[in-house]
Amino acid sequence: MRPRVLSGMRPTGALHLGHYHGALKNWVKLQQDYDCFYFVADWHALTTHYEERDVMERYVYDMVIDWIAAGLDPEKSTIFIQSRLPEHAELFTLLAMGTPLGWLERVPTYKDQIEKLKDRDLATYGFLGYPLLQAADILIYKASYVPVGEDQASHVELTREVARRFNHLYGRSADFEARVAAALALLSKDDARYFEKQRKAFGETGSPEAQAKGEAVVRRAALSEQDAELLLGHLKGSGRSILTEPQALHTEVTKLPGLDGSKMSKSYGNAIGMREDPAQVRQKIERMPTDPARVRRTDPGNPEKCPVWQFHKVYSDESTRDWVVRGCTSAGIGCLDCKQPVIDGVLKEQQPWRDRAEAYLANPKQVHWIVEMGTERARTVARQTMKDVREAMGLNY
Numbered sequence: 234m235r236p237r238v239l240s241g242m243r244p245t246g247a248l249h250l251g252h253y254h255g256a257l258k259n260w261v262k263l264q265q266d267y268d269c270f271y272f273v274a275d276w277h278a279l280t281t282h283y284e285e286r287d288v289m290e291r292y293v294y295d296m297v298i299d300w301i302a303a304g305l306d307p308e309k310s311t312i313f314i315q316s317r318l319p320e321h322a323e324l325f326t327l328l329a330m331g332t333p334l335g336w337l338e339r340v341p342t343y344k345d346q347i348e349k350l351k352d353r354d355l356a357t358y359g360f361l362g363y364p365l366l367q368a369a370d371i372l373i374y375k376a377s378y379v380p381v382g383e384d385q386a387s388h389v390e391l392t393r394e395v396a397r398r399f400n401h402l403y404g405r406s407a408d409f410e411a412r413v414a415a416a417l418a419l420l421s422k423d424d425a426r427y428f429e430k431q432r433k434a435f436g437e438t439g440s441p442e443a444q445a446k447g448e449a450v451v452r453r454a455a456l457s458e459q460d461a462e463l464l465l466g467h468l469k470g471s472g473r474s475i476l477t478e479p480q481a482l483h484t485e486v487t488k489l490p491g492l493d494g495s496k497m498s499k500s501y502g503n504a505i506g507m508r509e510d511p512a513q514v515r516q517k518i519e520r521m522p523t524d525p526a527r528v529r530r531t532d533p534g535n536p537e538k539c540p541v542w543q544f545h546k547v548y549s550d551e552s553t554r555d556w557v558v559r560g561c562t563s564a565g566i567g568c569l570d571c572k573q574p575v576i577d578g579v580l581k582e583q584q585p586w587r588d589r590a591e592a593y594l595a596n597p598k599q600v601h602w603i604v605e606m607g608t609e610r611a612r613t614v615a616r617q618t619m620k621d622v623r624e625a626m627g628l629n630y
Contacts, residue, residue, distance in 0.1 A: 261303060311611055533562050
């Protein structure tokens, strides 16, 4: 079986080029090598947009169309809607019983979002608890990897801590120590001593190397799946691994800024939609601000101080970039000349998306069917995880 990857996006409006280059392009690549689960995080959208009920459905299906238009294949990836699976809410509730409040308050993006979104009332339990809901989204599918940027790495670390705590609380049976001793006895004396050495080293220092060495001993031994799982949990200081600790998957992504050089965002008014009308795209790029030093056509400029240059890094080849540097620094080309290759590059990239989207826009039921099939596949996995969780917590009566 291929390792499982899980990720999601909040449906808060039409996707823009920043979404594509910052995440979606990477999702398309990952589906070739991983078992990918991608979900529409509509509950997460409600943490900051809980009053926008009239547009949520349109946002949800428009985003799925954007995903498929960009290259997500429903045959290779499981595409589903978070709110269609109440198991997410159940796991969120059960994890909340044992998650310290301080863990949520220290998430960096919590205070950052409160600062940035001052126009919204975020003094809600839902907003405070969204990192734990995000952890439930990941853990319920026992995902091995979560593709994230550096700004989201803290969420994956919180998810790992939540899984570790759950396994520690509920993965230990009354005869845990005796069962561990019996499993260790199945190893050779040398392997058992080496395993214990690595376990102590990991417990004292958290060394990934010690963890890897301990895991290698278990995996090469002829153990039953149950005994192997028991020792792997013992190695990490927990009990049976009911919930899988995911790893952050740091893959190369392209950061595309907004038209003004700051982060691309619909709310900032500096975004280009993935399927935006070509005439609007052209107009937006032509009106982009440039190097303030170029007041007149004859003034030389500096590409590094111009937002358009960041687009050239994504859409232009090396020879075009060299032409821009020479022309800008010598005032040999004007700003509109400089912007034309960017306009051409963006329109060329968007055209296949528009073409692929047309079929789904003309037949919305096909999009609904894709989501229904993906949701049912996800439900099968989620229900099995919740069965394991309820059994571990003594709730299977």
